[in-house]
Amino acid sequence: MSSAMEHPTVNTIVEVPASPSTSPEQSPQSSSSPLSPTSPMNPNADGAPMEPPRKLRGRKRLFQSLQRMSSSPSLARLGRTPSAGYRSGGRGTVSCVSLSSIGSAQYGSSYATELSMGYSTAPTSAVSTPQPESLALDQKARIRFLTTDGRTSVPVPAEVRPGSRLGPTSELAELEQDYFSRPVKARSKKRQDFNFWRELPSEIRMQIIGYLDPLQVVRCSAVSKSWHQMCFDGQLWSDLDVSKYYRRIPADALVNIIKSAGPFARDLNLRGCVQLREQWTTDGLSEVCRNLENFSLEGCRVDRTTIHCFLLQNSRLVHINLSGLSGATNSAMKIISQHCPKLEYLNISWCNNVDTRGIKRVVEGCPNLRDLRAGETRGWSNIDLMHEIFKKNTLERLVLMHCDSLTDDALCAMVYGVDPDIDYLTGRPMVPPRRLKHLDLTRCQSISDHGIKALAGNVPFLEGLQIAKCVSLTDSALTELITTVPVLTHIDLEDVNELTNSFLQTLASSPCAKHLQHLSISYCENLGDSGMLPVLKNCTNLQNLDVDNTRISDLSLVEAALALRDRSPPSSPTLKRPSTSPVTVTEKSTTSPARPSVGLRLAVYDCQNVTWTGVREVLSRNAEIRRPHLLGGSKQANALATHPTHIIQLKCFYGWQPTVEEHTKRVLRGDFAAAGRLERKWADFMQLNEEAGAGGSNGRRRRRRAREAQMMHADEEEGGAAPGLGGLGVGRRRRARSGGCVIM
Numbered sequence: 001m002s003s004a005m006e007h008p009t010v011n012t013i014v015e016v017p018a019s020p021s022t023s024p025e026q027s028p029q030s031s032s033s034p035l036s037p038t039s040p041m042n043p044n045a046d047g048a049p050m051e052p053p054r055k056l057r058g059r060k061r062l063f064q065s066l067q068r069m070s071s072s073p074s075l076a077r078l079g080r081t082p083s084a085g086y087r088s089g090g091r092g093t094v095s096c097v098s099l100s101s102i103g104s105a106q107y108g109s110s111y112a113t114e115l116s117m118g119y120s121t122a123p124t125s126a127v128s129t130p131q132p133e134s135l136a137l138d139q140k141a142r143i144r145f146l147t148t149d150g151r152t153s154v155p156v157p158a159e160v161r162p163g164s165r166l167g168p169t170s171e172l173a174e175l176e177q178d179y180f181s182r183p184v185k186a187r188s189k190k191r192q193d194f195n196f197w198r199e200l201p202s203e204i205r206m207q208i209i210g211y212l213d214p215l216q217v218v219r220c221s222a223v224s225k226s227w228h229q230m231c232f233d234g235q236l237w238s239d240l241d242v243s244k245y246y247r248r249i250p251a252d253a254l255v256n257i258i259k260s261a262g263p264f265a266r267d268l269n270l271r272g273c274v275q276l277r278e279q280w281t282t283d284g285l286s287e288v289c290r291n292l293e294n295f296s297l298e299g300c301r302v303d304r305t306t307i308h309c310f311l312l313q314n315s316r317l318v319h320i321n322l323s324g325l326s327g328a329t330n331s332a333m334k335i336i337s338q339h340c341p342k343l344e345y346l347n348i349s350w351c352n353n354v355d356t357r358g359i360k361r362v363v364e365g366c367p368n369l370r371d372l373r374a375g376e377t378r379g380w381s382n383i384d385l386m387h388e389i390f391k392k393n394t395l396e397r398l399v400l401m402h403c404d405s406l407t408d409d410a411l412c413a414m415v416y417g418v419d420p421d422i423d424y425l426t427g428r429p430m431v432p433p434r435r436l437k438h439l440d441l442t443r444c445q446s447i448s449d450h451g452i453k454a455l456a457g458n459v460p461f462l463e464g465l466q467i468a469k470c471v472s473l474t475d476s477a478l479t480e481l482i483t484t485v486p487v488l489t490h491i492d493l494e495d496v497n498e499l500t501n502s503f504l505q506t507l508a509s510s511p512c513a514k515h516l517q518h519l520s521i522s523y524c525e526n527l528g529d530s531g532m533l534p535v536l537k538n539c540t541n542l543q544n545l546d547v548d549n550t551r552i553s554d555l556s557l558v559e560a561a562l563a564l565r566d567r568s569p570p571s572s573p574t575l576k577r578p579s580t581s582p583v584t585v586t587e588k589s590t591t592s593p594a595r596p597s598v599g600l601r602l603a604v605y606d607c608q609n610v611t612w613t614g615v616r617e618v619l620s621r622n623a624e625i626r627r628p629h630l631l632g633g634s635k636q637a638n639a640l641a642t643h644p645t646h647i648i649q650l651k652c653f654y655g656w657q658p659t660v661e662e663h664t665k666r667v668l669r670g671d672f673a674a675a676g677r678l679e680r681k682w683a684d685f686m687q688l689n690e691e692a693g694a695g696g697s698n699g700r701r702r703r704r705r706a707r708e709a710q711m712m713h714a715d716e717e718e719g720g721a722a723p724g725l726g727g728l729g730v731g732r733r734r735r736a737r738s739g740g741c742v743i744m
Contacts, residue, residue, distance in 0.1 A: 202230075209236060210236055214241075214242065215245045218231070218249060232257065234260050234262050234264035234265070237257055237265060238261070238264045240258070240261055240267065241267065242254065242257075242269065242270060242271075242273060243269050243272060251276060259285070262289065263291050266291065266292065266293050266294070267292075267294040268292055268294065268295055268296070269294070270296065270297055271321075272299040274299070274300065274301050276300065276301075277302075280302055280303070280306040285306075286309035287313065289310070292316070293319065294319035295320050296320075297310075298324055299323075299324055302325065304327035304331070304332065307327050307328060307332050308332060311335045315339050315341075316340075316342060317342065318342050318345065319344065320343060320345065322347065323347045323348065323349045323373075324349070324350045324351070326351070330353070330358030330361075331358075332354075332358070333358030337362050337365025338365060340365075341365065341366060341368075342368060343362070343366040344370050346362060346374075347373040348374050349401075350376050351377065356377070356379035356380060356382040357379065359374060359385060360388055363389055363392060367392065367394065368394065369392070369394055369395065370394055370395060371395075371396065371397040372397070372398055372399070373397070374403070375399050375402055375403065376401070378405055380400060380403045380406040380407075381405050381406065381409075382410065383409065383413050385410075386410045386411070386413035386414040387414075389414050393432065395434075396435055396437045397436075397437060397438040397439075398438070400441055401440050401466075402443050402444075403444055404444065404446060405446070406447065407447075411455075412451060412454040415434060416429040416454065428457060433458055433460050434458050436461065437462060438462075438463060438464040439459070439462065439464070439466070441467050442468045442492070443468065444470060447470050447472065447473070448473070449473060450477075452467070452473060452481055453477050453480055455481055456480045456483075456484045462488060463488060464488075464490040465485070465488065465490070465491050466491075466492040467493065468492045468493065468496070469495045469496075470496060471495070471497060471498075475500055478493070479503055483510050486511040486512055486515075487512065488512035489517045489518065490517060490518040491518070492518075492520045494524075496521075497525065498526075499524045499526060500531070501526070501530045504521075504535050505531055505534055507539075508537070508538040513535075514539075514541065516541065516542060517541055517542060519535070519546070521547055521550060522547065522550070522603070523550075525549065525550060525551065527552070528550065529552055529555050532552050533555070533556065536556065537559070540567050544601045546603045547604055548605035548606055548607060549605065549606045549607065551607075551609060552604070553614070554609070554611055554614025554617065557604070557610065557614040557615070557617060557618050558618075561617060561618050561622075561648060564647075565644060565646075594643075595669060596643065596644050596645050596646060596647050596667060596668065597668075598646070598647060598648075598649045598668075599647060600646070600648045600649070601649045601651075602648050602649070602651065604652050605651060610653075615652050615656055615660065616679060618648050619650075619675075619682075620679055621648070622644060622663070623663070623666075623667050625642070625643050625644075625672055644667075647664070647667055647668070649664060650664070662678060663679060663682075
């Protein structure tokens, strides 16, 4: 018995039989009954009774049932993951069936050596030792001995393997976990009180609100207390310009904005804020802003104490505008010279309490001063101030309009100083050139040719020159100056009565003719076509031309229209589409001409030699559509057409101006057909009106025809395009009357 207990337990694996034939390894007793009287599988067999399996209870029984369910191959069809006990690894298996039981474990088999794994097979008891044929085995089953490699299953054939929705991949081994061993994922709960705007960082909120207009920010401050605090944060008001909406903001809100800006404010423009007259001292506005760089109080009602406080507390000021303030005095200029060394721009025009003594201190104390505007101030005959400006030589813009005290000697001292060295060959002072780019001497009536000649050769960088209403100037001084300023773009010579056509001819041949953009010679009654025609031909970049109250005629208008058409860039030719073919979106966008723009603004008010014929010529050129002929005399000679890209915006006699403006509107919106109809009707009306006003017989008939032409012009019921336009433009126009046009 002891030797039988030492034998290892023999397990057999029931496999799917490969064929119904009998295996040659079967014993001779295989033909006997499968259940012998001594078999442990037979409950009626003799020998020791077999101990029944112990029943599990409670949690162990539940776990056993769940493990059996999870090990079933049928779960693969239900989409569940196999349990860890069911080994697949890509290969199907069949569970082991142990042939040894608890009751038979105490018996050892000594019948065969191969069944005893090399132990002794000597019989110990004929009664207690069962024979091999007594085993309850299927005679056709194959018996496989378990080895020490640890394998407890065999693969199932491929044709009977259960399928899987994940496919036979190697990743199934990672998914073969027990269902109840998986961790439960906790679902994230949604926040019931989530507020996107409140959860944003304050920097992002400030960036978003910064895109609003200041007036809109003030309106948003009334939403809630948090919005009020956010809208009046100083970060939003670093650039405070209330010149566009100061009338719509009450004084209290404006005071809150200035106080909120405080040290954050860099640019402060309070131009025209007259409602802050009492708040400057009571609310302490002059003490909150301490980091200003640009400062403007133009048009405000502020006393000199407040101005001094602003200047004393902001030492980094670069831009100061005190135009029109009676509180600005020489004391303020002294503070600027001592506490604002970075100053570059100063505007003290129309400050009656400031004279050249205060300006001299600013020039001496501010080495970076570039722009000085001191129109209508006193004391510009001060030679010491002009000599100081000459020594600094930092000014690029100098505005001295309406300064009657400016003399020729002072202007000469500013240009080449006092007692300069003289060049014996040319007889001119030898001084470095001035950096002036813009010089405004409008209505400085004490200036004569001597002062203007001092500028010749000493201001090579001059771009803008305004010497309007200087009645003492003549052609000699301006002709000498105009040839030494090669980059001049703007020149204003209004009401300089002594100018003649020789000056305009010199201007047309000067180096600055290619750069000239603005020319004003209004009320120069000696100028006419002989001087204006060369200017229109050579000044190809001319954009503004004021020649009202001069002697120019229709010839100048025609030349202006031709010159503008020649210098304008060519438009893309518009291909005439056959009337039978449909219009597609792409074809419509490519064939429709682009709208023209204004290329020259021409003012011819009160020009006695300008008639409606010249005005009509300008209108006709504005709406003209050219159709160049193709080479070879093809039938498509008129297929290509070009429209004007730049037109003339004309200002003429007030009786004709409404019709001219209506014509310009139609051309600018690309309605060339309607513009052509208006021009023809207006021409018919003007022609018949002149005939009706002439004396002689049939006067009543001419007046009646003039009235009929006026009514036809007003109604404008004619449709279609003008002959020769190739059908371009819109068709029949609705009857409409413009409130601004007398004729329409």
